[in-house]
Amino acid sequence: MSDPDARSAALSRVWAEMRALVLEDDRRKEVADALGMSFSRAKALRRLLSGPLTMRELTDLLGTEKPYTTLVVDDLEGRGYVRRTVHPGDRRRRIVTLTEAGRAAAERADRILARPPRALAALSPDDLAALDHVMAAIRSAGAGQDVMSLPEKRAQAIDPNSAM
Amino acid sequence: MSDPDARSAALSRVWAEMRALVLEDDRRKEVADALGMSFSRAKALRRLLSGPLTMRELTDLLGTEKPYTTLVVDDLEGRGYVRRTVHPGDRRRRIVTLTEAGRAAAERADRILARPPRALAALSPDDLAALDHVMAAIRSAGAGQDVMSLPEKRAQAIDPNSAM
DNA sequence: TGGAACGATTATATTGCCATAACTAACTTT
DNA sequence: AAAGTTAGTTATGGCAATATAATCGTTCCA
Numbered sequence: 001m002s003d004p005d006a007r008s009a010a011l012s013r014v015w016a017e018m019r020a021l022v023l024e025d026d027r028r029k030e031v032a033d034a035l036g037m038s039f040s041r042a043k044a045l046r047r048l049l050s051g052p053l054t055m056r057e058l059t060d061l062l063g064t065e066k067p068y069t070t071l072v073v074d075d076l077e078g079r080g081y082v083r084r085t086v087h088p089g090d091r092r093r094r095i096v097t098l099t100e101a102g103r104a105a106a107e108r109a110d111r112i113l114a115r116p117p118r119a120l121a122a123l124s125p126d127d128l129a130a131l132d133h134v135m136a137a138i139r140s141a142g143a144g145q146d147v148m149s150l151p152e153k154r155a156q157a158i159d160p161n162s163a164m
Numbered sequence: 165m166s167d168p169d170a171r172s173a174a175l176s177r178v179w180a181e182m183r184a185l186v187l188e189d190d191r192r193k194e195v196a197d198a199l200g201m202s203f204s205r206a207k208a209l210r211r212l213l214s215g216p217l218t219m220r221e222l223t224d225l226l227g228t229e230k231p232y233t234t235l236v237v238d239d240l241e242g243r244g245y246v247r248r249t250v251h252p253g254d255r256r257r258r259i260v261t262l263t264e265a266g267r268a269a270a271e272r273a274d275r276i277l278a279r280p281p282r283a284l285a286a287l288s289p290d291d292l293a294a295l296d297h298v299m300a301a302i303r304s305a306g307a308g309q310d311v312m313s314l315p316e317k318r319a320q321a322i323d324p325n326s327a328m
Numbered sequence: 329t330g331g332a333a334c335g336a337t338t339a340t341a342t343t344g345c346c347a348t349a350a351c352t353a354a355c356t357t358t
Numbered sequence: 359a360a361a362g363t364t365a366g367t368t369a370t371g372g373c374a375a376t377a378t379a380a381t382c383g384t385t386c387c388a
Contacts, residue, residue, distance in 0.1 A: 007289065010296045015280040017299040022186040038344060055366060068346055070367055092354045092365040116179040119305040125171065127298045132174045134287065134295045135181040141283040202374055219336060232376055234337055256335040256384045333386075342377075349370085356363070 025117060031109045037079070044072045045081060045098070045106040052097040054087060081105055189281055195273045201243070208236045209245060209262070209270040216261040218251060245269055 028039045035042050040062075047053065047061050059069040073096055076082045081102030087093035098106060123131065192203045199206050204226075211217065211225050223233040237260055240246045245266030251257035262270060287295065 007292065010292055011280045011285060012278050014292070014295050014299050015284060016278065017303055018182055019186050019277070021302060022183050040345065056364085064345085065347060066366065067348085067368080071346090074367095087365095090355070090365085094366070113183070114176050114180065116175045119302045120179060121175060122305040123298065123301060127301050128171065128174055128178070130294045131178050131298045134291045134298075135178050137287060137291050138185060138283045139181055141286040204375065220334090228375085229377060230336065231338080231378085235376090238337095251335095254335085254385075258336070329388100331387090334384080336382085336384105338379100338381080340377100340379085342375100344375085345373090347370100347372080349368105351368075352366085354363100354365080357361085358359100 021117060021119065027113050027115075031112050034112060035105050035109060037075070041072055041075055042106075042109045044069075045076060045102060046109055048082065048096060048098045049103070049106045049110070052095050054093045054095055056093070058096060076102065185281060185283065191277050191279075195276050198276060199269050199273060201239070205236055205239055206270075206273045208233070209240060209266060210273055212246065212260060212262045213267070213270045213274070216259050218257045218259055220257070222260060240266065 031042050032039045035045075044058060044062060047058060053061070055066065055069050055073065058073070059066050062069065062072075073082060073084065077084060079101075081099055083097050083099055084094045085097065087095050195206050196203045199209075208222060208226060211222060217225070219230065219233050219237065222237070223230050226233065226236075237246060237248065241248060243265075245263055247261050247263055248258045249261065251259050
C-alpha cells in the first residue's frame with residue numbers, strides 16, 4: 001500500500017498527464033488570434049479585469065520590468081483598451097483602467113482560457129467530483145508552501161486565474 | 165446532484181487550477197539554464213530520446229517548418245549532442261541520432277520536467293490514488309477524441325511525455 | 329527519360345518578449 | 359531645502375522562435 005516506488009511512479013504519471021493536458025492545446029495562440037494582439041498584451045489585459053492598477057502594480061503582477069509594462073500599456077492604450085489617468089494624491093503614478101472595449105476583449109480571452117478541454121469535459125460526474133476535491137487539496141497545499149519555497153519568486157497571492 | 169451549472173462550475177474550477185499548477189512554475193527556463201541551451205533545442209533533443217528520426221519526422225513532431233529544424237539540429241550537432249547520417253536506401257534523408265552526451269542531456273531535461281511540484285507531491289495517498297485514477301480516465305478520453313476533433317492539428321500519437 | 333515530387337539546406341526577415349541604461353518628475357526624509 | 363527614493367518613460371538592443379523563398383540533389387513515376 002505505502003510503497004514509495006509506487007507512489008513516485010503515480011506522481012510522475014499524474015504530473016506528465018497534467019502537463020500534457022494543459023500544454024497540448026496551446027490556448028495562447030488562440031487568444032492572440034482572437035484578440036488580434038500578442039499574448040503578452042492579453043495577459044496584461046486580463047490582469048486588469050479585477051480592477052485598475054498602477055503601472056508598478058501591473059509590472060509586479062506580470063513579473064517583468066517597468067519599461068516593458070510601458071510598452072505593453074502603450075499598445076493597449078493605442079487600441080483603446082485601457083486608459084491611463086493620474087493617481088490622485090500621487091502625481092507620479094498612473095492608474096491603468098480597462099475601457100469597455102478592453103473589458104470585452106479581456107473577457108473574451110477569459111472565456112477561451114477557461115474552456116476546459118474535451119477530455120476533461122467528458123469526465124463522469126463521479127470522476128469530476130473526485131478531481132474537484134483533489135484539486136482543492138492541491139490549492140491549499142500550494143498556498144501554504146509553494147511560493148515561500150521558491151527563493152527568487154516574488155511573493156504574491158496565489159490566484160488560479162493568473163495562469164496564462 | 166446532476167445540476168449542470170454546478171458541473172460547469174466544477175469544470176472551470178478544476179481546469180483553472182490545473183492550468184495554474186502547470187503554468188505557474190515554468191520549468192522551461194530551468195531546463196534551458198541547466199542544459200545551457202534555448203528551450204527549443206531541449207525540446208528537439210527530448211524528442212529524439214525514443215529513437216532516431218529523420219529531419220522530416222522531427223519537423224512534424226515539433227510542429228514547425230523544415231528550415232527551423234535544420235537550424236536546431238545544426239546547433240545540437242555543434243554541441244556534440246546529435247549526429248546526422250545518411251538514410252540507407254534514400255540518400256535525400258538524414259537520420260538524426262542522439263550521441264551519448266545528447267542522451268544524457270535529454271534525460272536531464274526529462275528529470276527536470278518530470279519532477280512534480282510540491283503541492284502535488286504533498287498529496288495524501290488517498291488523494292493521489294484518486295487523482296491517478298481520474299487522470300487515467302482523462303487520458304483514455306483524450307486518446308479517443310481530442311486530436312481528431314482539432315482540425316488543423318497534425319494527427320499524432322498522444323504522448324504525455326511530449327508536452328513541453 | 330524527363331518532369332514532378334520530396335528531403336534538406338541556405339539565406340533572409342519578422343515578430344515577440346524582455347532587459348539595461350539613462351532620464352524626468354514627483355514625493356519623502358532628514 | 360538638499361539628498362535620496364519612487365514612478366514612469368524613452369531609447370536602445372538582444373536573443374529566441376519561426377516563417378518564407380530559393381536552391382540543390384535525389385527519387386519516383388508516367
